[in-house]
Amino acid sequence: MSPELRQGLKYLIGGMMVLISIIPFYVLLYLAMNTPAGSMFKGLFLLPDFYFTNFVDAWNGSKLGRAMLNSTIITCLAVTLIVFVASAAGYSIARYRSRLNLTIFNTLLACMMIPAIIITVPLYSLMKSIDGINTYWAMILLTAANALPLSVFLYASFIRTLPKEVEESAVLDGCTYFTAFYRVTFHFLRPVTSAVVILTGLGIWNNYGQAVFFLQSQEMRTIPLAISMFFQTYGAKWNLMAAAALIGLAPAVLVFLLFQRYFIKGITAGALKG
Amino acid sequence: MRIWIHKINANLHRYMALPAILLFGLFFLYPLAQGIGISLTDSNGMTTPNFVGLQNFIDFFADDRARNDVRITILFALGSAPLLNLFGLLYALFLDRGLPGKGFVRAVVYLPAVISPLIMGYVWYFILQPERGYLAHVLKEIGLGFLDVNWLGESSSALVVLIAVNVWQYVGMTMIVYLAGLQGIPADLYEAATIDGASRWGALRYVTLPLLYPAIKINVVTNIIGSLSVFEIIVALTDGGPGYATESLSIYILRMLYGSFTGYSTAVALILFLIILIPVVLFLRITRKSEYEL
């Protein structure tokens, strides 16, 4: 195969991947820019009515600004908490085999498989008894707790692949294994940390199952709750829903773009050589 | 005194998992224990529940609708989990090879996972709806209207559509984890392999895949879990219908909970846990053995 042909093939495959992923988003955009009466398809190509009023109506109608703020506060703080708690747990589990750590790891792993719906009623009673309904702190702790199994699993798996020499050299320099983790190992975790931030962050940003019960007041509403306002008792306001969904999507995409630069080839590999 | 503090410091790394388990214990394990208790009762969320032992579990296996839902759930996962891993890995390998604008491709492929699957499911319905969807419309416009078959109205073809949409939605997530794994493989290992005369396939088989094991493990496990607990995509595309033909266990559990069968729905959730647990444990057992062989 000639290099030109190979290059061309690469672009073709890349182009296909982009196209497949993006078509439904185009339909979403189309819905978001159509007049309420014009959700039917006309013509071969989807040319929207460019009715931008939907975005304004969606923003005002569901008080998206406030929802954006709430979602940001909850997601950022919960993800920060997850990164620190889960990386520490992952490190201890990966590096120090004890009965305690094994139990913790297996418990977390097993709970990843338990459908969360099973705890709906008991969790609700708990949230009520700790006065956690309609508060940021309880929602942050709750969503962070729910994301822990996956995060610890990710961290533990990746730390196991790092050679122990990483922190042992630091220990020889007088660190304890505890401080060596924060001084040295943590910096090798960037790819997995960005994966954790992206995966759990999006889960929390899109969380509906818990938010629907525990964030009841209009001031505490998050983006998914705000979007659900466009589903009516009968039917839905699709155009406004699509517009709100696109607005709610923007910050999530931004965060993804910020964090994906840590997927640069060789961070770990290059550093390990030294 | 200083020795004492030093001793704590020196051992601190052994207990670094405690904050995680404390937080998790309060918000998951503690309610879970109560939830398991509820599964042994005939609770309807209103009247005082009676202890019924394992009756809920017996009822489950005697119920036609429940058995059908188990079948649907497993069929869905059998299609969805392997395809997600296959495409996720292929995408990651392709992007890892270096392509101008790969950051863009990566972001776009990941885009579906960023948005709620419920909303995306409805958008897919706008595209795939028989007779009225965008696809049907395009087919009609270009004279291929006869291809517009009622995909979503039949259980088996609807299942294929549901699997395809699920793979579309989450392939980016799988890809991300594989990419993170690929970044961890030192480039000099490939060089060494090529110098040793390994073919590209050989390098993949003997260098990449074994070193990618942590990522494979995470992806297989999360995809098994995700596929077996599928919910939103089905709600949006078929709502479990027609009738109960595409109802998954997760939908069943929620409907039972909302239908005042609280105790029963909790029991079904535990059964779903077992359905997820078995393939995950099997996978981890089998691969752990071969991990050391490699």
Place this chain on the structure above:
Amino acid sequence: MNRRLISWLMCAVLVIMLVAGCSSTGSSTAGNTSNGENAAAANDTNVTNNTNDSATNEQKEEVTLKFFTGKVETIDLINELITKFEAEHPHIKVEQEYQKDASNVIKVKFASGDVPDITTVYAQDYVDQGKYLDLSNEAFWARVLPAIKELNTDIKTGKQFRVATNVTMAGIFYNKQVFEELGLKEAATWEEFKSNLQTIKDAKPEMTPMFLAGKDSWTLGHLIEFMAHGVIKQKHGVTDARKAFINNESDKLEFDAAGGGIEAFAGRLLELKEAGLINKDALTATYDNQKEAFASGQSALFSQGMWVLGDLLKLNPDMAGNIGFAPFPAIVDGTEPVVLSAEDSVYAITSESEHPEEAKLFLEFLFQPENLKAYSEFLKSPPAFTDVSADWGPLKDQAAAALETGVNIAFTETPSGFSGDDAGRMVQELLAGKYASSGDFAAAYKEAWDKAWSATNK
């Protein structure tokens, strides 16, 4: 590097603590709703105690009422009314909580003890559990239409635990122009109904005679509730039929009887399907499609409730004079056509509420004629209060005529484990060809109903 990391950590902890501090002080006033056991045990005494409390503390104590609603359409309007109410009563604060899935979410709320003061969700199960406050002695009943008061009366105790401010109707919406053009009349019997559809099909092959929105199972559930149950409801009258449904009196319901409502309905529906008188995609079409098809003239007729009117007019404002409204035809020979005429926008106060007097005050406020008029006109729904006259929409006269010609029936009080959605899913199965005969369908329907009924009536 290390220092930076630790500072980040401290920062995060600090922020979390700050947030925690702020919000817990904020919620402490609202957070002390009574716990479930106490309130359930001392239902009546609770009420009197609280009246004393609130009377003595009225000057100082600020009261927060939680208003739980499932009606998204009225959120903004109710918020406006709340602002007005709070201005009149500075010591009372009303928090509106909307839930898309309110009738289900409230189950979890009751089960976990987070109970609102006022709710729009009402179900027989909760009445039986003593979850609602008795409103029988309130002054406003003198102003409510007798038929609506009757529907708001609990069958088992004869008391009123809820009050409806409006009336809703459901029947057949049809395109008047098409009917006039083809010389069709509103159908009273099934034969007439079917021949109307056939005439439309023959004269206008491109038009869908009757449009079903089967993807949204509740629309099919309504067909059961109005057409199939209509046979039972007209035979026994509103009150006795309600009794029969609530107590599952199988001798009156006769769900599996040959030639009964359910069996006849299943047979009729299959007739329409076989004759090609409903849309081909009856199983995958949505409620949105149904509205669009009618508003754009692609379908001639469909079954819905008055709630559809606002959307139809939005889709096609020119259609206002062209929308006809008729009762459902009789599906069993020898019975009458029926039309739903029932309560809409209901309110109940929970018995666990710590502030029942303030909650009643808020309801009194909502029921003031000028507020009800605004509400009715906004919702395009006729008021149920006799001293309110609202200009609620272009179908006003036709609705009145339909109520004259058809037997007025009420909603069905289904067991909570067998909702209208569940019944709708059975109709989906019927249309998908899962049942060999209409008799099989009727038998399966009875089985599902009985199972769900016994789950909550132990």
